[in-house]
Amino acid sequence: MTARTARRPKSNKLPKFLTTFLQDKLAIIAPPLIAIAVFMVIWQLLCPPGSKGLPGPLQVLGETWDPYIIYPLFDNGGTDKGLGLQIFASLQRVGIGFSLASLAGIGLGILIGTNKVIYRALDPLFQVLRTIPPLAWLPISLAAFQQSNPSAIFVIFITSIWPIIINTTVGVQQIPQDYRNVAKVLRLSRQKYFLKILIPAAVPYIFTGLRIGIGLSWLAIIAAEMLVGGVGIGFFIWDAYNNSLLSQIILALVYVGVVGFLLDRIVSFAASKVVAEEQK
Amino acid sequence: MSVFVEIDHVDRVFPLPNGSSYVALKNIELKIKQGEFISLIGHSGCGKSTLLNIVAGLDKASRGGVILEGRQVTRPGPDRMVVFQNYSLLPWLTVYENIALAVDEVMKHLPKGDRKSIVQHHIDLVGLRQAVKKRPGELSGGMKQRVAIARALAIRPKLLLLDEPFGALDALTRGGLQEQLMKICEESHVTCIMVTHDVDEALLLSDRVVMLTNGPESHIGQILQVPIPRPRSRMEVVKHPSYYTMRNEIIYFLNQQKRDKKRKATQKVVIPRQGLEKVTLDIGFIPLTDCAPLVVAKEKGFFKKHGFEEVNLCRETSWNAIASGIATKRIDAAQMVAGMPLAMTIGMGENQPLPIVTSLVLSRNGNAITLSKRFYEQGVRTLSDFKKVIAQTQDRVYTLGVVHSSSMHNLMLRYWLASGGIDPDRDVNLIVIPPQQMVASLKAEKIDGYCVGEPWNSLAVNEDLGFVIATDLDIWPGNPDKVLGVSEDWVNQHPQTHIALIKALLEACQYCDEPRNREEILQLLCQPQYVGSAPESIRPGFIDPYNRGTGEAPQLLQRFNQFHLDNTNCPGRVEGLWLLTQLARWGITPFPKNWIEILERVRRVDLYGEAARQLRLSDLEPDRDPFKLFDGMVFNPDDPMGYLQRLDIRHEIQVKEIILDAAKTLQKAMS
Numbered sequence: 001m002t003a004r005t006a007r008r009p010k011s012n013k014l015p016k017f018l019t020t021f022l023q024d025k026l027a028i029i030a031p032p033l034i035a036i037a038v039f040m041v042i043w044q045l046l047c048p049p050g051s052k053g054l055p056g057p058l059q060v061l062g063e064t065w066d067p068y069i070i071y072p073l074f075d076n077g078g079t080d081k082g083l084g085l086q087i088f089a090s091l092q093r094v095g096i097g098f099s100l101a102s103l104a105g106i107g108l109g110i111l112i113g114t115n116k117v118i119y120r121a122l123d124p125l126f127q128v129l130r131t132i133p134p135l136a137w138l139p140i141s142l143a144a145f146q147q148s149n150p151s152a153i154f155v156i157f158i159t160s161i162w163p164i165i166i167n168t169t170v171g172v173q174q175i176p177q178d179y180r181n182v183a184k185v186l187r188l189s190r191q192k193y194f195l196k197i198l199i200p201a202a203v204p205y206i207f208t209g210l211r212i213g214i215g216l217s218w219l220a221i222i223a224a225e226m227l228v229g230g231v232g233i234g235f236f237i238w239d240a241y242n243n244s245l246l247s248q249i250i251l252a253l254v255y256v257g258v259v260g261f262l263l264d265r266i267v268s269f270a271a272s273k274v275v276a277e278e279q280k
Numbered sequence: 281m282s283v284f285v286e287i288d289h290v291d292r293v294f295p296l297p298n299g300s301s302y303v304a305l306k307n308i309e310l311k312i313k314q315g316e317f318i319s320l321i322g323h324s325g326c327g328k329s330t331l332l333n334i335v336a337g338l339d340k341a342s343r344g345g346v347i348l349e350g351r352q353v354t355r356p357g358p359d360r361m362v363v364f365q366n367y368s369l370l371p372w373l374t375v376y377e378n379i380a381l382a383v384d385e386v387m388k389h390l391p392k393g394d395r396k397s398i399v400q401h402h403i404d405l406v407g408l409r410q411a412v413k414k415r416p417g418e419l420s421g422g423m424k425q426r427v428a429i430a431r432a433l434a435i436r437p438k439l440l441l442l443d444e445p446f447g448a449l450d451a452l453t454r455g456g457l458q459e460q461l462m463k464i465c466e467e468s469h470v471t472c473i474m475v476t477h478d479v480d481e482a483l484l485l486s487d488r489v490v491m492l493t494n495g496p497e498s499h500i501g502q503i504l505q506v507p508i509p510r511p512r513s514r515m516e517v518v519k520h521p522s523y524y525t526m527r528n529e530i531i532y533f534l535n536q537q538k539r540d541k542k543r544k545a546t547q548k549v550v551i552p553r554q555g556l557e558k559v560t561l562d563i564g565f566i567p568l569t570d571c572a573p574l575v576v577a578k579e580k581g582f583f584k585k586h587g588f589e590e591v592n593l594c595r596e597t598s599w600n601a602i603a604s605g606i607a608t609k610r611i612d613a614a615q616m617v618a619g620m621p622l623a624m625t626i627g628m629g630e631n632q633p634l635p636i637v638t639s640l641v642l643s644r645n646g647n648a649i650t651l652s653k654r655f656y657e658q659g660v661r662t663l664s665d666f667k668k669v670i671a672q673t674q675d676r677v678y679t680l681g682v683v684h685s686s687s688m689h690n691l692m693l694r695y696w697l698a699s700g701g702i703d704p705d706r707d708v709n710l711i712v713i714p715p716q717q718m719v720a721s722l723k724a725e726k727i728d729g730y731c732v733g734e735p736w737n738s739l740a741v742n743e744d745l746g747f748v749i750a751t752d753l754d755i756w757p758g759n760p761d762k763v764l765g766v767s768e769d770w771v772n773q774h775p776q777t778h779i780a781l782i783k784a785l786l787e788a789c790q791y792c793d794e795p796r797n798r799e800e801i802l803q804l805l806c807q808p809q810y811v812g813s814a815p816e817s818i819r820p821g822f823i824d825p826y827n828r829g830t831g832e833a834p835q836l837l838q839r840f841n842q843f844h845l846d847n848t849n850c851p852g853r854v855e856g857l858w859l860l861t862q863l864a865r866w867g868i869t870p871f872p873k874n875w876i877e878i879l880e881r882v883r884r885v886d887l888y889g890e891a892a893r894q895l896r897l898s899d900l901e902p903d904r905d906p907f908k909l910f911d912g913m914v915f916n917p918d919d920p921m922g923y924l925q926r927l928d929i930r931h932e933i934q935v936k937e938i939i940l941d942a943a944k945t946l947q948k949a950m951s
Contacts, residue, residue: 184355
C-alpha cells in the first residue's frame with residue numbers, strides 16, 4: 001500500500017524534471033541518474049517490502065513523505081521540526097564555527113607563514129593537535145562552556161581550523177621567490193606587500209584549506225549534535241534511531257550528503273572567482 | 281673615467297650541507313661607466329645570475345661588495361631595477377596595475393596624475409596600449425617581457441639589470457625587443473648589466489662583453505670591447521668589419537670553457553684521504569739566493585709542520601735538468617723559472633705538451649744584468665751606450681748568457697735589449713749557461729755579459745769582472761722570478777700533498793721576508809749543499825746595500841729579494857699572459873690560441889687560494905689591470921695579440937691551438 005502511493009509522484013514528476021535538461025546536458029546528466037536508478041533498484045531488491053532490517057527506497061519514501069519531504073519547514077515546537085529547519089540549525093552552527101575558524105586560521109596561518117621562528121615553534125604543536133578527532137574535543141568544550149550550543153560551535157571551530165592554518169601557512173611560504181624579489185627591489189611597504197602580493201599569492205592555498213575545513217566541519221557537526229542534542233540534523237538522526245525510525249535516518253542522510261556537497265561547491269565556486277587564471 | 285658601478289673583488293661562497301663550501305664566484309673586479317651596457321656571458325652554472333643578484337642586492341657577496349655611485353649596495357632598491365628571467369609579473373594584476381604598483385611605490389612623491397601619465401607613457405613605449413587591461417595570463421611571452429621592461433624603465437632606475445631577458449622568446453620577437461631595448465636605453469642613458477647566453481645579442485647590445493669562466497671559482501676570463509658605433513641596428517652590426525672576429529673570439533672562449541667543463545667532468549676525482557698521499561718528496565732546486573724558501577722550509581721545519589717526513593732538496597746542475605727531472609718523474613716538484621711551466625705545457629722546442637701546474641710564486645725580482653768590466657771601461661753606463669758600442673764594433677758579435685730560454689732572465693734581457701733598439705737575435709748572441717757557470721764563463725771571456733739571479737752578479741762585481749748595468753727593479757719591479765712547478769698528473773694524484781707543499785713553502789716565504797731572519801737564512805744558504813758561496817756575494821741586495829760595481833755608493837734595494845710581501849706568492853694569470861706573449865715574441869713557443877685555457881691550467885690561482893685560506897692569508901689575485909714595464913709600453917690583458925703587434929723587434933708570431941689532452945687520449949687509445 002505504502003509502496004504504491006510512493007510510486008505515483010515519482011513517475012509523474014521525474015520525467016518533467018528531466019525534460020528541461022535533456023536537450024543539452026543529457027550526456028552529463030544521464031550517467032549519474034542511471035547509476036542512481038540502478039542503485040535504487042538493487043537496494044529495493046535487497047530490501048523488499050516487509051523484510052526486517054533496513055527499509056527499501058520505496059518504503060523510505062512512503063514513510064517520510066508526510067511530513068518530512070513535503071513540509072520541510074513545519075515547526076511543532078521543541079525538537080519536532082521539519083528537516084529544512086533542522087538543517088538550517090546545523091548550518092547556523094557550522095556558519096558561526098567555520099567563520100571564526102576561517103578568520104583565526106587565515107590570520108594565524110599568515111603569521112606563521114611569514115615568521116620562521118613562530119613557524120618552528122608552533123608547527124609541531126599543530127601537527128599533533130590536528131590529528132585529534134573532532135569528538136574528542138567535545139567533553140572538554142562541554143566542561144569549559146557548560147552549554148551545548150557553544151560547545152558544538154567550538155567543536156566545529158577546532159576541527160576546521162587546522163587545515164585552514166596549515167594551508168595558509170604553506171601558501172604564504174610558497175610565495176614564489178620572484179614575487180618576493182619584485183617586492184624587495186621595489187621596496188614595497190609592508191601593507192602593500194601584504195595586500196598586493198602576499199594575500200593574492202596565498203589565496204589558492206587558503207581556499208584549499210577552506211574547502212577541507214568546511215568538509216570537516218560538516219562531518220563534525222553531525223557527530224557533535226548527536227551528543228549535545230537540541231535542534232539540528234545530527235540530533236534528528238540520533239532521535240530517529242532511538243525511535244527506530246530507520247526511514248527518517250536514511251532521508252536525513254540524503255539531506256546531509258547533499259548539503260555537504262553544496263557547501264563544498266560553494267567554496268570552490270568562490271575560489272574560482274577569486275583566484276587569477278595563471279595561478280591555477 | 282668616472283666609475284659608476286664598481287664590483288669590488290666579489291667572492292660568493294655557498295655553504296654545502298656536508299660542511300664544506302662551494303666557491304661560486306672568485307675575485308670579480310669590474311668597473312662600469314655611466315651609460316655603459318655590459319653583458320655577462322658564460323656557460324650555465326658559471327654564476328652570472330648570482331653576480332647580477334649581488335649587484336641587485338638580492339644576494340650578498342661573501343667578500344667584497346658592490347659600489348654604486350660611491351655608496352655600497354646593501355639591499356635591493358628601485359635604483360637597481362631587475363628585469364627577471366621569468367618576467368615576474370603579478371598574475372592577479374593587469375598590465376596597467378603591474379606597472380602602476382611599481383610607479384606608485386617608487387614615485388610616491390609625485391601627484392597621482394603624473395604617476396598615471398608615467399605608466400601610460402611606458403605602456404605606449406613598449407607598444408602595449410591595446411593590452412592595458414589584460415592580465416599576464418592572457419599575454420604572450422614577448423608581451424610579458426615588454427611589460428617587465430616597461431615596469432623596470434618606468435621607475436627610472438640608475439642601473440638596469442637584465443637576467444636573460446629574451447631567453448624564452450622566439451627569434452623574431454627577440455630581435456624586435458632587442459632593438460626596442462637598445463633604443464630605450466640609448467634615449468634614457470641608463471646603465472645596463474645583462475646576463476645572456478646569446479653571443480649575437482651580447483654583441484648587438486653591449487659596449488663590453490665580460491666573459492666568465494666555469495665554476496667553481498668562476499672569474500672574469502676575458503673582457504671584449506665592442507667598438508661598433510651607436511646607434512646600432514641588427515642588420516648593420518653584422519656588416520661591421522670586426523663583427524665576426526669578435527663573435528669568433530667569444531665563441532672560441534665559450535668552446536674553451538666547454539672543453540674544460542668536459543675535462544673536469546671526466547677527471548677522476550681522488551677521494552681526499554686523511555693525511556697526505558706522499559710524505560717523502562724530492563724537490564729540485566738551483567743554487568741561487570732565490571732558493572731560500574726551499575732551504576728555510578726544510579731547515580726551519582715547515583715541511584715537517586705540514587706533515588712531510590722527509591724532503592730531499594736535490595741540487596740540480598741546470599734548469600734543463602729540472603725540466604727533464606719533472607718530465608721523467610725523477611723529482612716530485614721543483615723550483616722553476618717563471619716561464620718554464622707555461623713553456624713546458626705548450627711544448628717548448630720539439631717536446632710534447634706536458635701540463636705543468638704552478639700554484640705558488642716563490643720569489644720576485646732578485647735578478648740583474650751584468651756586463652763585462654771591459655764595457656765599463658769603454659764608457660758604457662746605459663742601454664744606449666751599449667747599443668753604440670755594438671754599432672761601433674760591427675766585426676764582433678757580443679755573446680750574452682742566460683740561464684734558460686723560458687726564464688725571466690732571458691725574457692727580461694731580451695725585452696731590455698729590444699726596447700733599446702738592439703735585436704737580441706741579430707745584434708748580439710744569446711746562449712744558455714747554467715747560473716753557477718756564469719762567472720767562470722765571463723772570466724774565460726766566453727761571454728760578455730749575462731742576466732742571472734744572485735749571488736752570481738755580486739760575485740762578478742766582487743771579483744771585479746763585471747758591473748751591473750740594470751737590476752730587474754729598473755726594468756719591471758715585482759716581476760715573477762721563480763715558481764713552484766709540478767706536473768699536472770702529479771697534482772691529480774697527490775692533491776693533499778700538493779696543498780701541504782704550497783702551505784709549507786708559503787710559510788717559508790713569509791719567514792724569508794722577515795728582515796730579522798735574513799742573517800740566519802744567509803748562514804743556511806752558505807752551506808755547501810745549498811748555494812755554498814761566500815756570504816759576501818749573497819749579502820748585497822739580500823741584506824746589505826746593493827753594489828753595482830760602477831763606483832757608485834752601494835744602494836739599499838728594499839724589494840730586491842721579495843719572497844712574500846706585496847702579494848708575491850699568487851701566480852696571477854695576467855703576468856702569466858705577459859709571459860706567454862714574450863715566449864711567443866721570441867719564437868720560444870707559439871702563442872696559444874686557447875691562452876685562457878692554458879693559463880687556467882698552469883697558473884692555478886684556485887689551489888694557491890685554497891692553501892692561502894687554510895693559512896688564513898689573503899687569497900686575492902691581482903686585478904686584471906693593464907700594466908707597463910720601464911719603457912712605458914702598456915700591456916692590456918684583454919688584448920695580448922695587439923700588444924705583440926705593437927712590439928717592433930720580434931719574431932713572426934705563430935698562433936696555435938694547444939690541445940693538451942691529445943697525448944693522453946692517444947695513450948689511452950693505445951693501451
